[in-house]
Amino acid sequence: MATGWIFVVLAFVCTAYATKYKDGDKVMVYVNKVGPYFNPHETYHYYQLPVCHPDKIEHKSLTLGEVLDGDRMAVSLYDIKFKEDVDNKLLCKAKLSDPDLTTLRDAIEDLYYFEFVLDDIPVRGFIGHLEEGGFLPHNHKVYLWAHLHFNIEHNGDQVIYANVSTKDRSPISLEGQTAPMEVPFTYSVKWIPTETKYADRGKRMRDSSFFPKTLEIHWLSIINSMVLVFLLIGFVVIIMTRVLKNDFARYNLDEEEEVMDEEDNGWKIIHTDVFRFPPYRNIFCAILGVGSQFLAIATGILLMAVGGLFNVHQHWTLNSTAVVLYAATS
Structure with a gap:
């Protein structure tokens, strides 16, 4: 009997509740963590990078599972409204010092990715782009993705899926740059209607995995x-x-x-x-x-x-x- 009650409680806890929006409602975007792409267990807070952040950082109240998963969600500066497209909006202009430039270069060379959370959907992308060429002499160039484009799918008043693209604008080269360097961070938003139901959005997310699928069941x-x-x-x-x-x-x-x-x-x-x-x-x-x-x-x-x-x-x-x-x- 006790075991049955345990499963009932766990089933209630694991049940997902859909958030319904009205046109123009704000959709919260939380910044979460960054880390090397080939070592997802090594993560750091997103705001440890020299990027745009509020004057006062507000952290989201986390559940036990989110804490065990290493989440570090905090409120972001992204202002996204339900069903309202954004063409090109300035997030902030960051002034980078020499240590900031070194931090960004090291993160990009280590293939750091970032993770945001939008309506409980993890949205991931790369911090920058590394371009290598030549053997003798070897040279590489480091680029920063300063523009993020959000593609958000919705069905009626519910968010179904979201992803972020970093290739809609040319990246900013960090090679040969000296401090102080001012970098404008911008973003755009595109809302896309879809016929996918909210109950099926889990499958939609599984089919669009950011990390390589190395744990498939045989x-x-x-x-x-x-x-x-x-x-x-x-x-x-x-x-x-x-x-x-x-x-x-x-x-x-x-x-x-x-x-x-x-x-x-x-x-x-x-x-x-x-x-x-x-x-x-x-x-x-x-x-x-x-x-x-x-x-x-x-x-x-x-x-x-x-x-x-x-x-x-x-x-x-x-x-x-x-x-x-x-x-x-x-």
């Missing part, structure tokens, strides 16, 4: 592994059945033969060890208990994932579910 390999496990279990059962059958046949002999057989045979040899405590039983019980707990957590998460209770646009739900299941199974 169902054929899983099935082959399961078949192999069942075959091994079957072989062990057959061998054990034959061994025990021979032992039982010998124990069912008549009394004369049984009297002559004074020594223990087969599984009776270890009958005194069956109820003997193993060495380091406390450690053994702890390891067995933790393993069972992790197995229960993994099983619960897999069952909820198969049931479609996790939403891609609410990436914190998986972490929250794991923590709740860990606490419930302790």
Whole structure:
């Protein structure tokens, strides 16, 4: 009964609620984090870069799952209104010092990406562009994307999908630049109607993954592994059945033969060890208990994932579910 209530609570937590807008309503855009593209687990706050930011940085209240996911959402300067296109709007003019230029160059050379959050949709793009050429001598040029173009799909009064493009304007070269350097950061917005329903926007986001899809499920390999496990279990059962059958046949002999057989045979040899405590039983019980707990957590998460209770646009739900299941199974 308790397990059933746990799944009901988790299903309620993981349910997504659509935000409905009226024409002209402000759509909040939160800046989140930056980090190397090929190491998504190394992230920093977006405002650690010398970019446009408010005079007073206001952070968004985060859920437990968002905190575990390393999110650092803060209010941005982007002013986006529902269904209102923006051609070219100035965000701010940033004055870059020598340390600022060095920070941006290092970030671009390390292929840093940024992540914004718009209506619970992660929007990602690259900080800049690195152009390499020649072998001897080797040279490369560093460019900064100072203009962002937002493409936002909507169905009626709901936001369905959003992405950002950095190639609508020419980048700004940082090579040979000296401080102070003034960089105008601009943005544009295009609203696109779509027939995709809000319930299907998770699939829309999965089909447009920013990171390479290296963790695809290979169902054929899983099935082959399961078949192999069942075959091994079957072989062990057959061998054990034959061994025990021979032992039982010998124990069912008549009394004369049984009297002559004074020594223990087969599984009776270890009958005194069956109820003997193993060495380091406390450690053994702890390891067995933790393993069972992790197995229960993994099983619960897999069952909820198969049931479609996790939403891609609410990436914190998986972490929250794991923590709740860990606490419930302790």
